[in-house]
Amino acid sequence: MAKVYLETPLTREKALNLKAGDEVFLNGTIYVARDAAHKRMLELLKNNEELPVNLKDQIIFYAGPTPPKPGQIIGSIAPTTASRMDPYTPAMYEYGVKGKIGKGPRSQEVKDACVKYEAVCLSAIGGLSALLANKVKSAEVVAYEDLGPEAIRKLTVEDFPVLVVYDAHGGDLYVQEIAKYRKL
Numbered sequence: 001m002a003k004v005y006l007e008t009p010l011t012r013e014k015a016l017n018l019k020a021g022d023e024v025f026l027n028g029t030i031y032v033a034r035d036a037a038h039k040r041m042l043e044l045l046k047n048n049e050e051l052p053v054n055l056k057d058q059i060i061f062y063a064g065p066t067p068p069k070p071g072q073i074i075g076s077i078a079p080t081t082a083s084r085m086d087p088y089t090p091a092m093y094e095y096g097v098k099g100k101i102g103k104g105p106r107s108q109e110v111k112d113a114c115v116k117y118e119a120v121c122l123s124a125i126g127g128l129s130a131l132l133a134n135k136v137k138s139a140e141v142v143a144y145e146d147l148g149p150e151a152i153r154k155l156t157v158e159d160f161p162v163l164v165v166y167d168a169h170g171g172d173l174y175v176q177e178i179a180k181y182r183k184l
Contacts, residue, residue: 005159009057010098010120018120018164020171026160030059030101032153034080037144038088045091052143053152056096059122063101064149065139074139074155076129079103082121086110093117101162105174114166121166123173135160 001021006014008028018024031053033041041051062085066075082102089100090113101122114121124132136155143152165173 008059010059011057012098012118015098015118015120015168018167019169020164020167020173021176022164022167024122024162024164026059026157026162028156030061030155030157030160031055031142032061032063032065032077032155034062034064034150035084036147036150037152038085038092040144042088042091045095051095053154055092057098059099059101060092060097061101061124061155065133065153066149068139072133074133074136077133077136078126078129079124082106082123089113090117093119106166111166111170111172114168115170118168120164120168122162123165124160124162132160 004018004022004024006024006026008026008030044051062080062082063077064080065077068075079102081104082100083104083106085102086107086109089110093113094117098119099122101124103123103126106121110121113119135157137158138156140154141151142154145151163173
């Protein structure tokens with residue numbers, strides 16, 4: 001397990017260098033999208049249509065930020081349960097997304113898609129919404145404004161903390177941690 005400072009976009013080479021358990025600090029652009037936005041994007045992909053935003057080699061953060069208070073860039077922002085996006089994730093990886101940020105375990109189908117499409121699943125710690133919001137240096141809605149907090153947002157982040165939970169080689173942080181516990 002390593003501490004990695006990663007500049008986005010998340011290219012294939014960068015994704016392949018990440019290992020389950022790595023502590024990653026993201027710098028650059030990430031995108032925020034949740035259920036409703038993913039549903040729309042999946043329909044576009046099924047119809048061989050372009051997405052409203054080019055997400056190839058990008059990272060999507062599953063979150064719904066609160067409105068910013070005066071003087072804030074973004075309101076509180078924290079990860080949502082990642083497994084809710086499992087029906088959409090393999091298709092997004094096939095399209096070219098290289099990373100997803102959420103919280104909690106994912107399905108075997110998602111873990112297999114990480115290996116097949118050389119992508120990663122990352123986790124941000126829930127309950128740290130104010131800390132995560134402070135890591136956001138700019139935020140703008142770039143698609144599906146009608147979805148309100150579920151609109152697609154482009155964030156510029158600095159030292160945004162995440163963990164690699166599933167890597168492109170089949171590594172699984174949850175399995176690793178269970179194995180450590182069982183040895184105790």
